[in-house]
Amino acid sequence: MADLLASIGGGFVLIGVALSVLGAFGILKFPDVYTRIHAASITDTAGASLVLLGLCLIAGISLVTLKLVFIWMFVMLTTPVAANALANAAFGSGHKPRIGAFHIMRSDERRQTPRGTDAP
Amino acid sequence: MNFLATHFNYIVVVILLMAGLFLVFSSGNLIKRMIGLAMFQTSAGLFYISLGKVSGGTAAIAVERGSAEAQALAAQVDPAYAAQRGFEGVIYSNPLPHALILTAIVVGVATLAVGLAIAVRIREAFGSVETSDIEVLSRVEATQPGPQA
Amino acid sequence: MLLLAGTAGLLVAMAMMIARAVMGPTHYDRILAVNSFGTKTVLLLAVIGFMFGRPAFLDIAIVYALINFTATIALMKFFRYRALGQPLGAPPGEEGGNG
């Protein structure tokens, strides 16, 4: 029984890792920051959930499971917030996306010089 | 080839040390130099930790003798290797370098902050953190007495 | 064995993140790469804790999951406000919107 659970858990870990690799591939291939953030945040949360679920199955019920649940909670809390902050920083300092319209917010038209380009 | 396998860590650490040293020597920018110094420091820590590793060992946090975890850990060690080296039960890595480097990292970030604070004050006094500009400016100041002097 | 494969996969993903961080045309790409690298590090720490039979190492994964985004917020303030000490505004009328 424990062996079966461990194998299923290992399978979950592998699926989660595969998702992470796919997300990393997306970060490499997508054209601009905003699409890359999209690729990263979705696969990171989903991949992390699957990996941690798999490890929970391997660990069985113990203090370790509780720690894994904590890690899951914190990852789910911080990763989207960090993605939000990053998108906010990029958009707020006038970084233009390759795809789609930028001038959704009028207040940003005032800014003449885009900040945060490669030469500070 | 065998040497490369057994001493790989040391070679990499030396290259990292030299990368940090190169930044310190070559860069004219004081902040970049501090980054190089921090890299140098981290790499020196890596060297110490490499020295303290014991093959087949685990972290130097004792697990209770005879507990399930201790048995699982002891089962990971090759019995022939343990017998040859005179180990019994769980093998631990050397805790001494860990204790040294643990404190060194925190001291390192504190001294990094001191260095950066000096760089900030230099920027405020000379208007630049490039060593070439600072040298020129300080030579000018040395030859001409300032207005308040 | 499955965990070993998982570790290898995570290392591949981390290597890709390093490639993005090194190439990254803009700084935002680099920050994104650091962030994603951090999440993968949390997972890697958890997996190798199990692989080496010391799940006690999970504490490091927890602390990293907790503070992963502190540097991201600092970088966001760097880009938007060019200062670290200013408060981040809340919309007027919100609770705590004085800042």
Place this chain on the structure above:
Amino acid sequence: MITLPASINASLMLDIVLLVMLLVVAGAIVRTRSLLAAIILFSIYSLISAVWLVVMDAPDVAFTEAVVGAGISTIVLLGAILLTRGETEKPDWRKLIAPALICASVGGLLIYAAMGLPELGDPASPANAHVGRAYLQRTASDIGVPNMVTAVLASYRGLDTLGETAVIFAAGIGVALMLGFGPRSSLAPPPAQLGDHHVTLRVAAKMLIPLIALFALYVQFHGDLGAGGGFQAGVIMSVAIILHALVFGLRETMAAIPPRVARSIASLGVLIYAGVGIVCMINGGAFLDYDYLFPPEIEAQIPGWILGDDAHAPHWGQHAGILGIEIGVLLTVTATMVTVFYGFAGRTVDDARREARR
């Protein structure tokens, strides 16, 4: 026995892959001309080394490296380039020849010297055979603490750690003296712009800051049982405070922890540490010899059930002494890092100009 080769090879594989990653990132740091890119890459660098430290059986060090690299050093460097306006250097390849030659020759010599080192993981190497082995064998009977790193750090080499704590304190005071003691100019909220709300961040920070502080306390008091201790807890706690300052503003944080209080706490930590040593001296032992922390008549009063099992030798003095000095370390490290952050975040370029005009 499938587990043996798998685990050893896995550790070696991870070791090599992570070191190659470190090399790549170090090369990128050397190559890049942008300071900001160097800082971001440096945070990846310390993250990789944190994972590598876990692989090398040093979770305590990995703890510190992860927190310092992810939080404090990045933020301090950012504060510094904000105050120096992030100038980039103008590289001149002729000036690179001499440093490159020096580094290549020194590196060659060091690699040549490294050939004489014992191979990686050799248990009979001088570093591992004598004093390291002795610590491993005697910690259980001398100190009675499972985490041998804490035992070495806090008890066997307690004087050394006192010195390190004093250095951290001195560095904090140095930064405070150079960069000022608090906010100089009005740190007014940024002018409101459309879409310039950070509700998500504020809510997430409100949820996370207490959790981080709580986790720091867990790491502090769990330090003699598992990975952790005063240094790690101190940096985690200071990250919690710095996060508060980043999200809610330096003013709010300084209202809660005024700079003067932070500096007093930093010195209080060193005092507690040294005070524990002096109490040991008063009771007839050497400086920081915790076995003499309690006089025997008090030690006899302590009921045995506090630690949960009577099998071990009690070592009350050692437990209490380690706890006491770790609290001192926690206070000093936290307060120093907060002071450093106050120094960098509280200063603005305008202040410097005003000061120069005066």
